[in-house]
Every structure is written in structure tokens, then in C-alpha cells.
Amino acid sequence: MSIQREKRLAAEAAAQLVEDGMIVGLGTGSTVAYLLPALAERGLDLRCVATSPATEHTARELGIDVESFRGANAVTHLDITIDGADQVAPSGWLVKGGGGAHTREKAVAAAADRFVVIVSSNKLVDRLTPPVPLELLEFGLAATLERLEAVRLRNVPLSPEGGVIADYTGAFDDPEELAMRLSSTVGVLEHGLFPPTLVSDVIVARGEQVERIPVTRSDASARRRGPTAPYPSSSDR
Structure with missing residues (x-):
């Protein structure tokens, strides 16, 4: 199949x-x-x-x-x-x-x-693993990347809202904890943890x-x- x-x-x-x-x-x-x-x-x-x-x-x-x-x-x-x-x-x-x-x-x-x-x-997993997609504010992007540390920019156009598409690549055990951290990071418009x-x-x-x-x-x-x-x-x- x-x-x-x-x-x-x-x-x-x-x-x-x-x-x-x-x-x-x-x-x-x-x-x-x-x-x-x-x-x-x-x-x-x-x-x-x-x-x-x-x-x-x-x-x-x-x-x-x-x-x-x-x-x-x-x-x-x-x-x-x-x-x-x-x-x-x-x-x-x-x-x-x-x-x-x-x-x-x-x-x-x-x-x-x-x-x-x-x-x-194949999309069912035992635990979530990186990468976690991000949308970042283009204004102040360098400072946002420094705050996030483990992030990789994608070579793609800006989102329809003008955001920079990237991926958080750091290891994590608790998706709720990471979601809270990403949501509270200035410059992160949204993340892909649902x-x-x-x-x-x-x-x-x-x-x-x-x-x-x-x-x-x-x-x-x-x-x-x-x-x-x-x-x-x-x-x-």
C-alpha cells in the first residue's frame, strides 16, 4: 500500500x-x-x-x-x-x-x-521531533535568530502575511514547553506546534x-x- x-x-x-x-x-x-x-x-x-x-x-x-x-x-x-x-x-x-x-x-x-x-x-509518531516550522517577523530578524539560536531559514518566498519562513531545529522533549517558549519569543509570528x-x-x-x-x-x-x-x-x- x-x-x-x-x-x-x-x-x-x-x-x-x-x-x-x-x-x-x-x-x-x-x-x-x-x-x-x-x-x-x-x-x-x-x-x-x-x-x-x-x-x-x-x-x-x-x-x-x-x-x-x-x-x-x-x-x-x-x-x-x-x-x-x-x-x-x-x-x-x-x-x-x-x-x-x-x-x-x-x-x-x-x-x-x-x-x-x-x-x-507514516505521520503517526511516538514523539514529536524537529524541525518545527516557524514564521518570523522580517523586521529585527537577525536579533530574533540570535534569541532562538537553533533555527534554519528556508530559501522560500515570504509568506502571504510577509513573514520569513524558517524551522526550529533544536531538540525538545515537551512540545507544550517549546510552544510556550516560541510563542513568547519576540519576533516569532507563529510556530507549527498545534x-x-x-x-x-x-x-x-x-x-x-x-x-x-x-x-x-x-x-x-x-x-x-x-x-x-x-x-x-x-x-x-
Whole structure:
């Protein structure tokens, strides 16, 4: 079973969670690339928010309605966000941002009543390891790099928000501790550590089997949405 096949299966399963009339957050990356056509094929009436120009472009080409998430007049919350991950730990902590879109991805995940992570089996790890993606303020960049010490700049364009994309390369044992340190470092706009409190479900494909792993989500949006809906069985799909 190829990893690409697993990505497709996980994405197609997640597409079945989307219902007509929903406001949907669309992630970025190779697994989301399988989600977009699966959503388009269902022909639902959706309003979508994209986390990257690449996702927005592909979604529009497939006939999916994408609206802006910028400014004070944008939609304030989404029904569901579906996105991939680079690493998923048993605790529910994620590393995201291999594609450099983690700032937007985190904003869209936080705005959703339900954040569903779709991965192939190789993304499940015993513990998170570096690198951890970063988005850094270009102003004062040299001083920020000195404060962080273990960081590597990527040779890529600035983010849509004008941030410098980099990776934290230092070893760490506790993702929560590192997340707090990075968040409190002046010049760090965002990092790619996503806490379990953001995550509702992880959908993982292992060979031909697709599993749903529920993750405890204790924030206000989780309480608002109520109990997690059941994962659709193969007969439902």
C-alpha cells in the first residue's frame, strides 16, 4: 500500500464529514490535494476558506466557492476545518507547516467548531521531533535568530502575511514547553506546534483501513459544537 493511496483514503473519508451548507476551512499540503476533488465531486453548497494561495487556486478551479478570511468583516467561525499534518503524537500534539502555511492553518483551525486532521500512517509518531516550522517577523530578524539560536531559514518566498519562513531545529522533549517558549519569543509570528485543544479528530489510513482517532478538545468552540459526530462507516460512504 503506497503512502499516496493512504492519503487519498483519509482525505476521501474526511470529505464525507462535510454537509451541505457548511462553512469549511481548507488546509494546505499533499493530503489536502486529495480532499479538494473529493469535496468537489459531492456537489455540496459550501462556503470555504483557504489557508494558502495554492489551495485557493485549486479549489476555485474545481468549482469550490472560496471566500476571504481577511479583515473585520470576514466570517468569524467555521463549521469544520480539514487539514493534514507532518507529525501526530499519541498525546494529540501536531507538527504542521512543512508547506510554510502554518500561521494561516492555525488561524483557520482555531476558528472551526471541528478541526479534523487527515494523515497517512507514516505521520503517526511516538514523539514529536524537529524541525518545527516557524514564521518570523522580517523586521529585527537577525536579533530574533540570535534569541532562538537553533533555527534554519528556508530559501522560500515570504509568506502571504510577509513573514520569513524558517524551522526550529533544536531538540525538545515537551512540545507544550517549546510552544510556550516560541510563542513568547519576540519576533516569532507563529510556530507549527498545534496543541490537542485545537484538534477534534485524526483520520488516518493504514493500508486499506481508515481509522478515526478522537482527540479531547476542551476549548470554547468544542463545547459549542457538542459531541463529536460519529465517523462514517464504509456502508455510509
